[in-house]
Amino acid sequence: MIHGSGPLGAWGSHRLCVAPMMDCTDRHARTFLRGFGPGIVLYTEMVTAAALLHGNRDRLLAFDPCEHPVALQLGGSDPRELARAARIGAEAGYDEINLNVGCPSDRVRSGRFGACLMLEPERVADSIAAMRAEVNVPVTVKCRLGVDEHDSTEHLHAFVERVADAGCSLFIVHARKAILGGLSPKENREIPPLEYHRVHALAAHRRDLEIVINGGLKTLADAERELQHTHGVMLGREAYGRPEVLGILAAALLHREGDAVTAADAVTAYRPYLAARLADGVPLHAMTRHLLGLFFGRPGARQFRRILSEQGCRDGAGVEVLDRALAAVDPTLAQAA
Ligand SMILES: Cc1cc2nc3c(=O)[nH]c(=O)nc-3n(C[C@H](O)[C@H](O)[C@H](O)COP(=O)(O)O)c2cc1C
Numbered sequence: 001m002i003h004g005s006g007p008l009g010a011w012g013s014h015r016l017c018v019a020p021m022m023d024c025t026d027r028h029a030r031t032f033l034r035g036f037g038p039g040i041v042l043y044t045e046m047v048t049a050a051a052l053l054h055g056n057r058d059r060l061l062a063f064d065p066c067e068h069p070v071a072l073q074l075g076g077s078d079p080r081e082l083a084r085a086a087r088i089g090a091e092a093g094y095d096e097i098n099l100n101v102g103c104p105s106d107r108v109r110s111g112r113f114g115a116c117l118m119l120e121p122e123r124v125a126d127s128i129a130a131m132r133a134e135v136n137v138p139v140t141v142k143c144r145l146g147v148d149e150h151d152s153t154e155h156l157h158a159f160v161e162r163v164a165d166a167g168c169s170l171f172i173v174h175a176r177k178a179i180l181g182g183l184s185p186k187e188n189r190e191i192p193p194l195e196y197h198r199v200h201a202l203a204a205h206r207r208d209l210e211i212v213i214n215g216g217l218k219t220l221a222d223a224e225r226e227l228q229h230t231h232g233v234m235l236g237r238e239a240y241g242r243p244e245v246l247g248i249l250a251a252a253l254l255h256r257e258g259d260a261v262t263a264a265d266a267v268t269a270y271r272p273y274l275a276a277r278l279a280d281g282v283p284l285h286a287m288t289r290h291l292l293g294l295f296f297g298r299p300g301a302r303q304f305r306r307i308l309s310e311q312g313c314r315d316g317a318g319v320e321v322l323d324r325a326l327a328a329v330d331p332t333l334a335q336a337a
Pocket residue numbers: 019020021022023024045046073100101102103142174189214215216217234235236237238
């Protein structure tokens with residue numbers, strides 16, 4: 001099994017990461033997911049460099065100190081804009097700046113960034129070099145195996161080589177290619193087949209780099225299998241949809257002692273944050289919508305979701321709604337929380 005030394009300094013490695021996901025991994029979700037264990041590397045939703053330069057920075061960048069280690073994912077294709085955005089992100093306290101070279105949506109394509117940048121290694125390299133010149137934290141890339149018919153091993157290795165030469169030493173690779181014409185982003189996460197062996201080959205080819213594998217990983221067995229070949233695993237949909245798996249993975253892969261953090265433990269850890277943000281005026285549902293995957297498959301889970309979804313949206317909804325939802329799963333949890 002490969003043990004990464006990791007570019008995150010005191011935080012260690014990228015053995016276990018949660019993927020950037022628009023509309024999912026906002027600051028509330030990240031704070032909640034952090035409850036499953038220290039050391040899991042959390043990624044923000046993609047923020048475009050232009051939004052950061054011209055939009056509401058405080059809103060886009062706010063995060064809770066408990067989120068460390070936390071990486072800011074940027075979208076963009078202009079090296080100078082990206083460099084300025086990276087600097088703003090690093091100054092805000094992010095531990096890593098990650099460039100999105102994997103998103104296949106039309107909106108992203110029309111801005112000439114995301115997955116289509118895999119066809120422009122020079123531009124990505126220039127962007128990485130420009131960002132690195134502005135920040136002291138690691139600058140990393142999240143990419144795919146390729147795009148459309150440009151998905152040969154030669155193409156992938158040449159892309160990585162050019163970008164690594166510019167100073168990127170960690171690549172997160174979603175183990176499928178992107179198809180840019182005709183597939184929705186959702187289809188692009190399901191239809192192109194997963195080809196883990198090609199990520200393994202990259203890791204074997206470039207042992208000097210840290211390679212984190214992403215795509216379709218669900219269980220501890222999946223993660224342990226992939227860690228035979230790569231430095232880290234990144235989970236997206238499973239981590240968000242069935243968050244308890246993170247507790248199991250963190251206990252086995254990072255902490256190596258003690259029991260896995262359970263759903264109930266994670267809710268308990270989240271509760272003070274939730275109460276504090278409610279007092280700031282954040283609506284309950286904005287925070288509890290990230291809990292809907294908890295207790296999946298357990299008796300009462302459906303009611304748990306229904307109470308949070310229906311009652312959590314009402315004006316003035318407070319922590320008592322969470323208690324009611326927890327009581328549907330296990331009456332002792334409401335008091336324990
Ligand atoms: C709702 C959703 C939003 C996503 N948003 C982003 C994003 O902002 N940036 C990015 O690089 N990938 C994004 N992705 C892709 C994930 O990071 C990940 O690569 C993909 O879901 C495959 O991993 P998984 O099978 O573990 O979910 C998104 C995925 C989902 C499901």
